[in-house]
Amino acid sequence: MAATSMIGAAVKRREDPRFITGHGQYTDDIKLPGMVHMAILRSPYAHARIKSIDTSKAKAMAGVRAVYTGKDLEGKVGNMPPVFIIPDANFKTPAYPVIAIDTVRYTGDQVAVVVADSPAIARDALDQIDVDYEPLPVVVNEEEAVKPGAPQLHSDVPDNVLFHWKIAGGDPDAAFQNAEVVIKERFIQQRLIPNAMEPRSAVARWDPGTGELTIWHTTQNPHITRFVFSLLNGIPENKIRVISRDVGGGFGSKIDTYPSDVVAIFATRDLGLPVKWVEDRRENFVGTIHGRAQTQEAELAATRDGKITGVRVKSYANMGAYTSTGPAAGVPTWLFGLVVPGAYTIPNAQIEVIGAMTNTTPTSAYRGAGRPEASYLIERMVDRLAGELGMDPVELRRKNLIPADAFPYTSATGLVYDSGNYQAALDKALAMVGYDSFRQEQRQQRQQGKYVGIGFSTYMECCGLAPSRLMDDIGFQAGQWEVGTVRLLATGKAIVLTGTSPHGQGEETTFAQIVSDKLGLPIEDIEVVHGDTGAISMGWGTYGSRGNAVGGSAVYLATEKVLEKSKKLAAHLLEAAPEDIVAENGKFFVAGSPGKSFSIQDIALQANLAWNLPDGMAPGLEENSFFDPLNFVFPFGTHICVAEVDAETGETKILRYIAVDDCGVVINPTIVDGQIHGGIAQGIGQALYEHAIYDENGNLITGSMMDYVVPNARQIPFMELDRTVTPAPQTPHGAKGIGEAGTIASTQAVVNAVVDALAPLGIKNLDMPLTPERVWHAIQQARGGSNGH
Amino acid sequence: MRQTIRLKVNGVERQGEVEPRTLLVHFLRDGLNLTGTHVGCDTGQCGACTVLLNGDAVKSCMVLAVQADGAEVRTVEGLAVGDAYHPIQQAFWDLHGLQCGFCTPGMIMAAVGILKRNPNPSDEEIREQLEGNLCRCTGYQNIVAAVRKAASDMQGQPAAQPVGASAAGGASGE
Numbered sequence: 001m002a003a004t005s006m007i008g009a010a011v012k013r014r015e016d017p018r019f020i021t022g023h024g025q026y027t028d029d030i031k032l033p034g035m036v037h038m039a040i041l042r043s044p045y046a047h048a049r050i051k052s053i054d055t056s057k058a059k060a061m062a063g064v065r066a067v068y069t070g071k072d073l074e075g076k077v078g079n080m081p082p083v084f085i086i087p088d089a090n091f092k093t094p095a096y097p098v099i100a101i102d103t104v105r106y107t108g109d110q111v112a113v114v115v116a117d118s119p120a121i122a123r124d125a126l127d128q129i130d131v132d133y134e135p136l137p138v139v140v141n142e143e144e145a146v147k148p149g150a151p152q153l154h155s156d157v158p159d160n161v162l163f164h165w166k167i168a169g170g171d172p173d174a175a176f177q178n179a180e181v182v183i184k185e186r187f188i189q190q191r192l193i194p195n196a197m198e199p200r201s202a203v204a205r206w207d208p209g210t211g212e213l214t215i216w217h218t219t220q221n222p223h224i225t226r227f228v229f230s231l232l233n234g235i236p237e238n239k240i241r242v243i244s245r246d247v248g249g250g251f252g253s254k255i256d257t258y259p260s261d262v263v264a265i266f267a268t269r270d271l272g273l274p275v276k277w278v279e280d281r282r283e284n285f286v287g288t289i290h291g292r293a294q295t296q297e298a299e300l301a302a303t304r305d306g307k308i309t310g311v312r313v314k315s316y317a318n319m320g321a322y323t324s325t326g327p328a329a330g331v332p333t334w335l336f337g338l339v340v341p342g343a344y345t346i347p348n349a350q351i352e353v354i355g356a357m358t359n360t361t362p363t364s365a366y367r368g369a370g371r372p373e374a375s376y377l378i379e380r381m382v383d384r385l386a387g388e389l390g391m392d393p394v395e396l397r398r399k400n401l402i403p404a405d406a407f408p409y410t411s412a413t414g415l416v417y418d419s420g421n422y423q424a425a426l427d428k429a430l431a432m433v434g435y436d437s438f439r440q441e442q443r444q445q446r447q448q449g450k451y452v453g454i455g456f457s458t459y460m461e462c463c464g465l466a467p468s469r470l471m472d473d474i475g476f477q478a479g480q481w482e483v484g485t486v487r488l489l490a491t492g493k494a495i496v497l498t499g500t501s502p503h504g505q506g507e508e509t510t511f512a513q514i515v516s517d518k519l520g521l522p523i524e525d526i527e528v529v530h531g532d533t534g535a536i537s538m539g540w541g542t543y544g545s546r547g548n549a550v551g552g553s554a555v556y557l558a559t560e561k562v563l564e565k566s567k568k569l570a571a572h573l574l575e576a577a578p579e580d581i582v583a584e585n586g587k588f589f590v591a592g593s594p595g596k597s598f599s600i601q602d603i604a605l606q607a608n609l610a611w612n613l614p615d616g617m618a619p620g621l622e623e624n625s626f627f628d629p630l631n632f633v634f635p636f637g638t639h640i641c642v643a644e645v646d647a648e649t650g651e652t653k654i655l656r657y658i659a660v661d662d663c664g665v666v667i668n669p670t671i672v673d674g675q676i677h678g679g680i681a682q683g684i685g686q687a688l689y690e691h692a693i694y695d696e697n698g699n700l701i702t703g704s705m706m707d708y709v710v711p712n713a714r715q716i717p718f719m720e721l722d723r724t725v726t727p728a729p730q731t732p733h734g735a736k737g738i739g740e741a742g743t744i745a746s747t748q749a750v751v752n753a754v755v756d757a758l759a760p761l762g763i764k765n766l767d768m769p770l771t772p773e774r775v776w777h778a779i780q781q782a783r784g785g786s787n788g789h
Numbered sequence: 790m791r792q793t794i795r796l797k798v799n800g801v802e803r804q805g806e807v808e809p810r811t812l813l814v815h816f817l818r819d820g821l822n823l824t825g826t827h828v829g830c831d832t833g834q835c836g837a838c839t840v841l842l843n844g845d846a847v848k849s850c851m852v853l854a855v856q857a858d859g860a861e862v863r864t865v866e867g868l869a870v871g872d873a874y875h876p877i878q879q880a881f882w883d884l885h886g887l888q889c890g891f892c893t894p895g896m897i898m899a900a901v902g903i904l905k906r907n908p909n910p911s912d913e914e915i916r917e918q919l920e921g922n923l924c925r926c927t928g929y930q931n932i933v934a935a936v937r938k939a940a941s942d943m944q945g946q947p948a949a950q951p952v953g954a955s956a957a958g959g960a961s962g963e
Binding site: 013015016017018019021023024026028029031120195196199246248249270278279280281282342437503504505506670672673674675677678679681682704705706710712713714716717719742747 | 808810818822823824825826828829830831832834835837838864865869870873874878881882883885886888889890891892893894897911912915917919920921922923924926927928929930931932933
């Protein structure tokens with residue numbers, strides 16, 4: 001182990017020089033000789049029968065190479081498969097063709113595809129395709145969709161119920177029968193649009209000589225898409241290379257494999273030319289997955305003195321028109337159910353989720369996926385209960401938080417929380433905000449007519465997706481382990497391979513830190529390679545806050561193996577026993593005799609030359625490690641928002657935002673802070689600004705950045721961060737995950753603050769986003785006025 | 790109906806044939822292979838395509854290539870001098886002002902424009918003037934800190950303590 005630890009060091013990111021100079025290589029930057037361009041005709045109707053499609057005019061245009069409809073591809077490419085099939089849920093698998101064949105089911109559904117010599121010609125040709133639609137009745141709301149008589153989307157999905165599952169732990173019925181207090185509330189998790197800044201795109205190249213397909217595309221998990229392409233396009237998995245080196249954000253939306261990419265692969269094989277497809281932003285709004293979109297009925301049972309005894313939830317999850325080839329029903333609903341009890345000792349729980357098909361863009365995992373929906377629910381309910389009981393929300397939380405000595409803690413839903421000290425994080429956050437004096441100041445402000453409130457979120461979450469066995473239990477159709485490879489070259493430089501696929505998370509830096517720390521190699525000499533199935537044997541990608549917890553762990557273990565072999569070789573060269581060898585700062589020497597040593601670079605050279613290896617030692621210095629943990633990891637913390645509402649305009653201003661997060665051992669504090677910042681910003685986006693709205697005809701009326709608020713620099717406050725460190729017991733480096741925590745924690749902190757600010761008016765709940773208009777109306781209603789005058 | 794345009798890009802005279810409808814950003818990316826300038830939206834909201842046009846920060850998706858005929862354009866590729874990064878590039882790197890990097894070229898070019906107009910902006914002024922540049926990764930905190938640090942560096946003064954760093958981050962950054 002190196003004396004100067006790289007673990008916890010604020011190393012500047014190694015990936016940044018290419019980005020700040022404009023030399024990143026995103027998919028749209030790829031240009032190949034002879035490349036042609038694809039554009040997609042998307043349905044303007046949310047639900048319609050396709051009576052006929054006339055592509056003759058488009059096909060006759062100069063520069064148009066091909067036009068494909070669903071019928072052209074029928075039987076030649078497979079349907080999009082579901083990736084999660086939740087067990088015991090009567091899960092349906094309606095057909096999801098890559099291009100609609102006779103029916104379109106949402107605005108944006110693929111109807112035809114043009115390939116042409118330039119992007120402009122391809123777009124022009126879309127206008128020359130005549131489609132005769134017969135509009136059908138539309139349903140967009142998840143509760144309406146499952147009512148009798150609602151328009152039906154798929155003949156094999158009766159009542160539009162894609163799935164229906166229920167889990168229970170303890171005796172929830174008894175808890176509610178015996179409860180002294182029961183709180184009921186209805187929460188709407190409004191639909192959100194991920195809006196990664198880089199739209200999706202693909203460049204597909206078929207090599208007729210070798211029968212190999214290379215596809216550069218915007219994915220968070222190149223090996224998973226390789227598998228799906230193999231299945232759908234009928235190309236052996238070992239003849240496909242997926243490259244996704246630089247990806248401009250994902251937030252879950254680039255987990256899914258999309259029909260567009262499958263068609264691009266079909267086209268390059270059909271035409272024998274490289275094919276590029278780049279989504280524009282308006283297409284992204286309808287053609288890339290959405291998130292959240294749940295309506296929840298929640299109940300909390302408690303004693304009068306504030307002990308929570310049970311939680312019951314029934315949620316309608318809007319799955320859109322098809323089951324997307326990604327997390328879809330899995331993480332966003334199933335993990336939702338598992339973490340509903342949150343950070344509290346709630347012994348009885350029942351969660352029921354009905355997945356509804358609607359004439360909307362398919363939903364899947366958006367940052368946090370399921371856990372923001374659960375965390376919001378329980379944290380809002382705890383505040384509601386505090387209000388009902390006349391208790392301070394902090395006091396109520398203290399009474400119910402899982403105590404530090406109760407870990408590992410088994411929740412009512414069967415999760416085993418790995419480690420935690422929830423009170424310590426709460427205490428730290430309270431000290432930062434100065435809670436001791438806050439309530440008194442609040443009373444004074446209220447006397448001055450100001451509406452200032454404080455909102456708490458003592459959240460926990462469950463991430464680091466793996467273990468494969470548990471993922472199988474919840475219906476994931478693949479594995480979730482990771483493999484790390486550490487290879488030392490003769491020149492003493494290292495290549496690290498990871499199957500995770502970072503797209504902003506900084507793993508080129510943090511994984512190099514892990515290797516540097518163990519081997520004493522300068523970090524500049526370590527290259528982390530990701531996003532290329534041609535170089536990396538396998539991996540399941542970056543999402544679910546799993547990059548470091550699973551992928552970093554695999555790299556850590558592979559590095560340990562390299563260290564062990566290095567010690568053996570050093571022992572041979574030093575004519576000593578391996579157990580007597582000390583490795584320190586990249587030097588190997590016999591304990592007590594640091595004067596005579598071999599450097600890690602010497603060892604790498606000797607291992608690669610293999611002129612003088614001990615008997616039985618194989619040449620080279622390269623190790624693999626596969627890692628599949630036994631459990632999820634469970635980050636936690638306390639977020640506090642102080643907000644003021646302008647009662648005249650309804651506008652919310654965040655006065656302070658405090659976050660104390662615990663993600664176990666921190667490899668790089670700067671990167672961790674950055675992840676928290678970004679996560680909080682997205683959570684605040686949901687609380688105050690973002691809302692994907694469909695009209696009754698299924699038109700997305702927030703279909704561009706002009707109508708849908710992606711928060712800007714003025715809309716996000718300064719954030720005050722600190723942390724506690726409770727190591728993860730089941731990862732070798734003790735790290736948990738931090739990619740999603742900010743989003744999971746923040747939304748309810750903001751809403752709780754606004755509701756607290758408006759408590760003197762008797763306001764108990766508000767639907768998100770808390771736009772000035774909505775808040776203003778709520779204030780007017782509470783004051784008894786109907787029109788605000 | 791292609792037209793010939795001549796312009797100076799990153800100090801070099803360039804010439805190209807464009808359709809009248811070609812946007813400046815597409816000419817830069819496809820015509821000149823300067824792919825550092827990105828396209829993030831099609832409505833002028835995101836600012837990923839920001840470049841300097843005759844010294845002013847503009848969204849190159851809102852300018853036709855023919856409108857730039859005779860103009861001087863600077864893109865993110867032309868910002869560093871030799872091996873020396875522009876102070877704004879350096880500050881973005883130093884203070885972790887980027888994650889996925891996609892909005893970064895536009896952010897950096899917008900920041901050049903901000904500091905040209907006001908060499909010593911407050912945090913609030915920076916936030917206000919970055920309104921036209923969207924970032925989905927960073928929550929803006931480190932971007933604002935980077936612009937402020939760059940402003941300070943460009944005035945030859947020691948950089949102020951970055952506001953974006955957390956107590957924990959600072960303490961554990963050994």
